[in-house]
Amino acid sequence: xxxxxxxxxxxxxxxxxxxxxxxxxxxxxxxxxxxxxxxxxxxxxxxxxxxxxxxxxxxxxxxxxxxxxxxxxxxxxxxxxxxxxxxxxxxxxxxxxxxxxxxxxxxxxxxxxxxxxxxxxxxxxxxxxxxxxxxxxxxxxxx
Numbered sequence: 001x002x003x004x005x006x007x008x009x010x011x012x013x014x015x016x017x018x019x020x021x022x023x024x025x026x027x028x029x030x031x032x033x034x035x036x037x038x039x040x041x042x043x044x045x046x047x048x049x050x051x052x053x054x055x056x057x058x059x060x061x062x063x064x065x066x067x068x069x070x071x072x073x074x075x076x077x078x079x080x081x082x083x084x085x086x087x088x089x090x091x092x093x094x095x096x097x098x099x100x101x102x103x104x105x106x107x108x109x110x111x112x113x114x115x116x117x118x119x120x121x122x123x124x125x126x127x128x129x130x131x132x133x134x135x136x137x138x139x140x141x142x143x
Contacts, residue, residue, distance in 0.1 A: 008070035012130070015068055019126045022063040027118055030056030034114060045103070045110045046096060053095060057088040060125070069134030080133060087128045091121040 003009060004017055033052035037043045043051075061084050065072070074080040095117045102113025 010070055015130065016126060018068040019064065020122075022060055022068055023122050023126075025063060026056040026060035029059045031111075031114060031118075035111070038110070046099070049096060049099060049114070050092065053088070053092045057085065057092075060088075061085075064129065064134075069130065071134060073133055073135065083133055084129060087125060087132065090128070091125050094121050094124060 003011075004014055009015060009018075030052045033055050034045070034048050037048035037051055038045050041048075061081060064084075065080075072080065074083070095114075098117035098120060099110065099113045102108040102116055103110050106113075108116075
């Protein structure tokens, strides 16, 4: 149980577990911001979704680099965040597409479409970030 929560890990399943917790935190920031910006601030849901996604992205980066992924390929943190953000922007594109199709074509409520989008984008983000940015330096090492 201790390995699930503390220390540096390379095990993909443990990282996925941790990323799910981080994703949950980022989701609360993203989903809560989406609701707040759309319902309280009266922004269009697609505009709100972009802003909310960026807030969630920042939360995800901070928690992912400090707790989920042990090894980093890039020494320059600005470059690392840029690649992290590019992966996130691709995820944002998927998010917007799924929300658009869900709302405009399938007539789902925007919050339901967001749930579907979140599940799909979660796996894209985890595996892209793991293998592009935070892959272990010794692939034979297992925990």
